[in-house]
Amino acid sequence: QKEVEQDPGPLSVPEGAIVSLNCTYSNSAFQYFMWYRQYSRKGPELLMYTYSSGNKEDGRFTAQVDKSSKYISLFIRDSQPSDSATYLCAMNDYGQNFVFGPGTRLSVLP
Amino acid sequence: DSGVTQTPKHLITATGQRVTLRCSPRSGDLSVYWYQQSLDQGLQFLIQYYNGEERAKGNILERFSAQQFPDLHSELNLSSLELGDSALYFCASSPGSGANVLTFGAGSRLTVL
Numbered sequence: 001q002k003e004v005e006q007d008p009g010p011l012s013v014p015e016g017a018i019v020s021l022n023c024t025y026s027n028s029a030f031q032y033f034m035w036y037r038q039y040s041r042k043g044p045e046l047l048m049y050t051y052s053s054g055n056k057e058d059g060r061f062t063a064q065v066d067k068s069s070k071y072i073s074l075f076i077r078d079s080q081p082s083d084s085a086t087y088l089c090a091m092n093d094y095g096q097n098f099v100f101g102p103g104t105r106l107s108v109l110p
Numbered sequence: 111d112s113g114v115t116q117t118p119k120h121l122i123t124a125t126g127q128r129v130t131l132r133c134s135p136r137s138g139d140l141s142v143y144w145y146q147q148s149l150d151q152g153l154q155f156l157i158q159y160y161n162g163e164e165r166a167k168g169n170i171l172e173r174f175s176a177q178q179f180p181d182l183h184s185e186l187n188l189s190s191l192e193l194g195d196s197a198l199y200f201c202a203s204s205p206g207s208g209a210n211v212l213t214f215g216a217g218s219r220l221t222v223l
Binding site: 031032034036041042043044045046049088090092094097098100101102103 | 112114143151152153155166198200210211212213214215216217219
């Protein structure tokens with residue numbers, strides 16, 4: 001079993017749709033959870049950062065962490081064509097070990 | 111601009127050659143990470159340095175080496191290059207304590223012909 005699993009997609013949605021992106025993980029030591037957005041051939045940029053379980057909202061983006069299920073989600077409301085990118089989940093324990101999911105490629109169609 | 115600077119942006123070289131990629135971390139960050147991303151592949155962790163010391167090693171080939179200097183910039187050296195080494199190489203930095211997030215640079219695109 002991989003440490004972090006993520007559906008690679010591609011996921012295509014119409015503009016304005018609500019997008020749900022998910023990751024599952026196996027290591028219960030992970031405490032910090034991140035979502036990165038990566039445009040083609042560019043560096044990943046941090047979108048959301050949460051600690052432990054719960055929800056965090058930032059504009060059109062909501063991150064959810066359910067540590068009991070080892071499951072994290074990113075929701076994008078009112079999706080825009082500019083949201084078309086690869087979304088990477090990442091997690092970290094109290095140390096400096098960062099583990100990334102393989103990424104989900106999202107296309108938002110106008 | 112993320113604050114993490116990588117040079118060169120793009121490098122084309124031949125098999126068997128050696129190249130050096132450079133990274134300057136975000137101001138105040140002590141940790142530097144190197145990742146490799148081949149076409150349409152995920153991020154592969156190569157190596158991490160913290161305040162000049164090697165902290166963790168991932169899937170880094172013996173032909174590759176890295177170091178972090180006293181001014182905290184880091185260099186990734188790739189030698190005896192093969193076609194399969196063509197990839198994007200990303201540097202990321204983190205404070206090393208406190209907030210556990212990585213900030214990535216724009217990457218160095220290596221093409222081996």
